[in-house]
Amino acid sequence: MTDWTEKYRPSTLSEVRGNDKARDALAKWAKTWDDHREAVVVYGSPGIGKTSAAHALAADMGWETVELNASDQRTGDVIERFAGRAAKNATLSGSSTGTSTRQLVILDEADNIHGNYDRGGSSAVTKLVKSSSQPIVLIANDFYDMSRGLRNACREIEFRDVSSRSIVPVLRDICRKEGLEFESDALKQIADMNSGDLRSAVNDLQAIAEGRDRITKEDVVMGDRDRSVGLFEFLDAVLKEKSAQESLYTAYDVDETPDDLTKWIEDKVSLVYEPDELARAYEFLANADKWLGRVRATQNYSYWRYATDNLAAGVAASRDRTRGGWTRYGGAPYRSTRNKTRDTVVRKIAENGGFSMATARREVLPYLSALTHHCKPRELTVAMTAYYEFDESHVSFVTGSGETTNKVQSIVEDADELREELVEEHAGGAFAGMENVEMADGDVSDGASDDVLDRDTDADDATPTEDESETDDGQAGLSDFF
Numbered sequence: 147m148t149d150w151t152e153k154y155r156p157s158t159l160s161e162v163r164g165n166d167k168a169r170d171a172l173a174k175w176a177k178t179w180d181d182h183r184e185a186v187v188v189y190g191s192p193g194i195g196k197t198s199a200a201h202a203l204a205a206d207m208g209w210e211t212v213e214l215n216a217s218d219q220r221t222g223d224v225i226e227r228f229a230g231r232a233a234k235n236a237t238l239s240g241s242s243t244g245t246s247t248r249q250l251v252i253l254d255e256a257d258n259i260h261g262n263y264d265r266g267g268s269s270a271v272t273k274l275v276k277s278s279s280q281p282i283v284l285i286a287n288d289f290y291d292m293s294r295g296l297r298n299a300c301r302e303i304e305f306r307d308v309s310s311r312s313i314v315p316v317l318r319d320i321c322r323k324e325g326l327e328f329e330s331d332a333l334k335q336i337a338d339m340n341s342g343d344l345r346s347a348v349n350d351l352q353a354i355a356e357g358r359d360r361i362t363k364e365d366v367v368m369g370d371r372d373r374s375v376g377l378f379e380f381l382d383a384v385l386k387e388k389s390a391q392e393s394l395y396t397a398y399d400v401d402e403t404p405d406d407l408t409k410w411i412e413d414k415v416s417l418v419y420e421p422d423e424l425a426r427a428y429e430f431l432a433n434a435d436k437w438l439g440r441v442r443a444t445q446n447y448s449y450w451r452y453a454t455d456n457l458a459a460g461v462a463a464s465r466d467r468t469r470g471g472w473t474r475y476g477g478a479p480y481r482s483t484r485n486k487t488r489d490t491v492v493r494k495i496a497e498n499g500g501f502s503m504a505t506a507r508r509e510v511l512p513y514l515s516a517l518t519h520h521c522k523p524r525e526l527t528v529a530m531t532a533y534y535e536f537d538e539s540h541v542s543f544v545t546g547s548g549e550t551t552n553k554v555q556s557i558v559e560d561a562d563e564l565r566e567e568l569v570e571e572h573a574g575g576a577f578a579g580m581e582n583v584e585m586a587d588g589d590v591s592d593g594a595s596d597d598v599l600d601r602d603t604d605a606d607d608a609t610p611t612e613d614e615s616e617t618d619d620g621q622a623g624l625s626d627f628f
């Protein structure tokens with residue numbers, strides 16, 4: 147089946163929804179390019195039409211496009227060779243007929259050209275941007291992840307998340323073109339669920355429409371991701387707005403098991419909390435996890451109550467303040483592939499760090515996630531990746547950088563390089579020192595036990611004392627491989 151996001155990609159700027167100002171600014175930039183000759187950075191969240199806008203612009207202007215991925219071809223040489231040649235040669239593909247006088251160079255992932263490995267790439271792009279005889283659009287998620295030199299060399303245009311009001315007409319058009327009947331509320335529901343991300347709204351529409359010729363609000367609500375409607379209220383209550391007690395009551399009202407609620411909170415808390423709050427929240431999540439383990443082991447479901455206390459009231463109490471505004475929570479956590487990934491990640495942490503599986507999962511993984519949230523700091527993320535021999539899926543799982551796979555890929559490549567360097571330097575003993583690192587909790591690997599009952603079963607642990615929450619738990623090794 148054709149991917150609807152491709153099938154309905156805007157072909158002209160006027161079809162790019164939302165972001166009218168940004169769209170106009172982009173058109174103006176292109177029309178006046180001969181006067182200023184500056185490159186432009188288009189930045190904003192994934193799935194809101196940045197790349198589509200660049201291509202649509204080229205189509206409107208009658209320009210050809212050359213698309214490069216900055217982090218796929220990162221070295222200065224490669225960028226010089228490909229982008230440089232393309233940008234300086236308007237007749238590369240025989241377009242000297244006059245219909246296409248320009249080539250628009252679209253440089254994706256412009257915020258992923260940094261770190262040691264990419265340094266050459268970044269200055270090459272900056273040089274190219276300054277000297278190009280062709281218009282260049284750089285695409286980035288985060289403007290401030292670009293080097294200062296590159297930022298200063300470009301104009302900037304921000305694309306904002308697409309409002310639900312702008313998403314609905316796109317979905318409606320697609321339904322009409324597909325001959326699909328719909329209830330307006332169903333489309334509104336899909337738009338609301340996807341919090342500004344048009345690509346995922348279109349994906350949801352396609353998933354829900356499969357096998358149907360009419361979609362109702364009920365179809366949407368029954369769909370997998372629809373449970374998240376009530377869940378978003380719950381997430382807002384716990385992570386942003388409500389007191390511990392009110393959060394607990396909200397948790398009782400959500401039609402989900404404490405197992406799933408724990409996964410949601412675990413997955414989304416780092417989007418909202420500051421590091422101090424996060425550390426406290428993870429303690430409560432670890433406790434919730436213990437109680438869930440006890441339920442599994444004993445089938446005594448009355449323990450669920452304690453899990454809920456921890457995951458709702460405990461996590462809410464870990465907050466320093468309430469927050470307003472709107473958070474883009476994204477989709478459901480831990481789809482089946484992610485569970486497998488989590489198991490592998492935990493095993494690697496356990497094996498390399500000398501922990502039991504239970505300690506790795508409950509106590510080390512959350513800290514690694516907090517330390518390397520969204521791959522920052524990058525050097526630490528690279529070091530972690532090298533030490534635990536993580537691949538892309540593992541890094542994305544730990545850091546939460548799932549959507550920016552190129553960022554993750556570049557980290558894995560740098561980690562491979564780091565490992566090779568260290569292997570060369572130490573002739574195979576690169577991380578030998580790590581094996582001797584004594585772990586603070588003395589929890590030496592027991593090989594495989596993932597049973598939560600292998601740790602203390604003291605009910606008091608639902609509310610850790612301040613001392614306990616500050617106890618170092620096996621992070622002793624991090625600084626050694628950094």
Ligand SMILES: Nc1ncnc2c1ncn2[C@@H]1O[C@H](COP(=O)(O)OP(=O)(O)OP(=O)(O)O)[C@@H](O)[C@H]1O
Nearest residue numbers: 151154155162163192193194195196197198344345
């Ligand atoms: N503003 C929009 N108007 C119309 N369709 C859109 C818009 N934004 C996204 N889409 C739909 O989502 C798809 C993906 O959009 P696009 O690749 O342009 O997003 P992006 O912002 O460049 O995302 P990324 O940063 O992940 O590359 C498009 O093919 C289109 O189907």
